[in-house]
Amino acid sequence: MQKQHMQMRINGEPCEFWVEPNTLLMNLLRNEMELTGTKYGCGTGQCGGCTVLVNGEPVLSCLTLALAVDGADILTIEGVAAPDGTLDPIQEAFLDTAAIQCGYCTPGMVLMAKALLNKNPSPSEDQIREHIKGNLCRCTGYHRIVQAIKSCGE
């Protein structure tokens, strides 16, 4: 299997890789970059644990080949807070609202919230629920998650 060259901006940092054609974006982020905030859940596109933003749009990194996003701008949960550690208002809202239980879905939920709020600064509860339909929280803490996202829009 022949490795191919690619580049991406990951959380603002230009990165270059030699990757095998079947390398998934999720594995590149977790194994090469050690950005393990991106979670492997189902591997079939049902859970949303591996959500990252590609050029601002949320996608499932476990179903996306790394080479398919050559040249893209990637945002993972590690890039949401400011470089000095100051949390994003969405992260503050998740803490204030206690929207986190086991935490496994949280990176995906925060990134989904970020993508939504970038497009729609004041989403309704219905719009929020529609938007996070692909992200499962098996602690079923949806109520607080929706509250947290809603509080950012107000």
Added chain:
Amino acid sequence: MTTTEYIKPGDLSDLHHLMEEYKGRATVVAGGTNLIPEMRNGEKAPELLIDISDMAALSFIRENNGSIAIGAATTIAEMAASPVLLDNSPILASAAKQLGNPLTRNRATLGGNLANASPCADTAPPLLALDASVEILSPGGKTRQVSLSKFFHGYKFTDLAKGEILTGITFPKPNDSTKGSHTKIGLRNAASICVASIAVALDMEGKTCRKARVAAGSVAPIPMRAYRVEKLLEGKEINAALLEECMAVVKEEISPISDIRGSLEYRSYVTAMILKRNIKRALKQEI
């Protein structure tokens, strides 16, 4: 997952040359939302992936000369939000909006949904009801068109020959007297796989149906047109008795199976029911 090579063609000429060169060895990938899980569980092991997801020439929704064209690499999310589709073919926008979840819709494409040829392909019933044709690029750069109603040959089996690729679809812009409606039945609201679906497009002259297109998903080996129901509706005034007749006929026309998502009996019952509801909803009248 095994793959030996991966290529992103620059333009359409690159694409058909590659398809010709690697005829039979190449698997076309766009969003990968069907293919990657199949590769991961060993169902598919393509030798070469041709990734069309970045091809601007295959990513468009256009309206011109009374017809609407959509490129194969257009994402389902783009279709769901497209003003052209929301205005002209809300049944297609509705199906796009209900496919998978927001994350899969951002990567999944129209071409993938059709070329995968699953009986539960969400975009197929509305496109069948809209009389869509599939655009195909053949080796040597020739193009051909085939009606979507002749594109699906069987379960996961299409009219595409080796080395051919689906590049998009076109359908005539529905006229003002055409009324449409679409329903997808799933087991839940989010990220559901279709258990049964119906799309109707009825060209009405007063109370009389001039032309009917009725399509169903997940109730036969392929997304199908219900030709006998169409014939029954055409040239007639739609009333309660005719709807009852349509319900009986559609049950004969479909050939559902029982699986983990629903029994044959349920699919048969619910298909007839949503057929009736969709005709009524399309006409927006109590019958």
